[in-house]
Amino acid sequence: MLSKSHLKALSFIREFIVHEGYAPTLSEIALGIGIRSKGVVHRYVQALAQEGVIELHAGRKRGITLPEPNKERDMTLPLAGRIAAGRPIEAIEDQVRVDLAAFFIGPGRFALQVCGDSMEEAGILDGDMVVVAQQEHAADGDIVVALIDNEEATLKYLRRNPQGDISLIPANSAMVPMVYAAERVRIQGVVVGQLRTYGKR
Structure with missing residues (x-):
């Protein structure tokens, strides 16, 4: 990058x-x-x-x-699936690729399309694309892709509680945090960017 x-x-x-x-x-x-x-x-x-x-x-x-103007470069990331921003849903691998600006490209990065409105107060809306840096560790307050019970993935703020469990916190005042035992949650990445198209979706 x-x-x-x-x-x-x-x-x-x-x-x-x-x-x-x-x-x-x-x-x-x-x-x-x-x-x-x-x-x-x-x-x-x-x-x-x-x-x-x-x-x-x-x-x-x-x-x-400088490269020739007609020289093609691969400026895409794999669209790895859809990610829940409401109730957790299964993250399913997709073959579609998403064109991104050069500053989004980097080792271990991938794109996810947001489904739901649980992160809308963080400015992440239904249909947005988020760019994720694949990593297993994150700080409290990061927006993370969290895999629950190795089956369901969701996009939420991360908070580690003093009693040892983990809260996955929506950015929507109408929703409540989801609390899980730490061993049930695996961090798959941290959001580093966001893309949105305007007009018809």
Whole structure:
């Protein structure tokens, strides 16, 4: 996943190529984005190349080029199923893929479509897509994908209670938290992004 610093370097490289007609050197990039270390710039450039937003040509002083406009990149994540935002429902794997912006792409990330209104006060509405970072640990207050009894998945705020059980808390004042013994709940991921289309659904 590209950081703000990576994107700043990418923006400078693109603008430099457009205005000068050739690529900047590492020293010129460092000067242009306001850092001193060419080593840091080198790491930025390598990361940009790994993401496919620039191309590197070994042995050339100005060996950076931009990809051809018609070069296709896979900017999708698997739509892993539908996730309950009301009563828990089974999360069923799907073959559909969802196009996402580059900053949503990362190792272990996947998309889920929200069903229900239990997270509406957190701004997560029925039909929205959430982007989830797959991980088994989460902090209290995170919005998590929780698997209950290895059968049902739900999207809720996580809270660990002093007595050792776990509350899965909706963001809907008309609903009550669901409380489970800790061994019944397995964290599958933490929400890191959200997508919504407007108009007809």
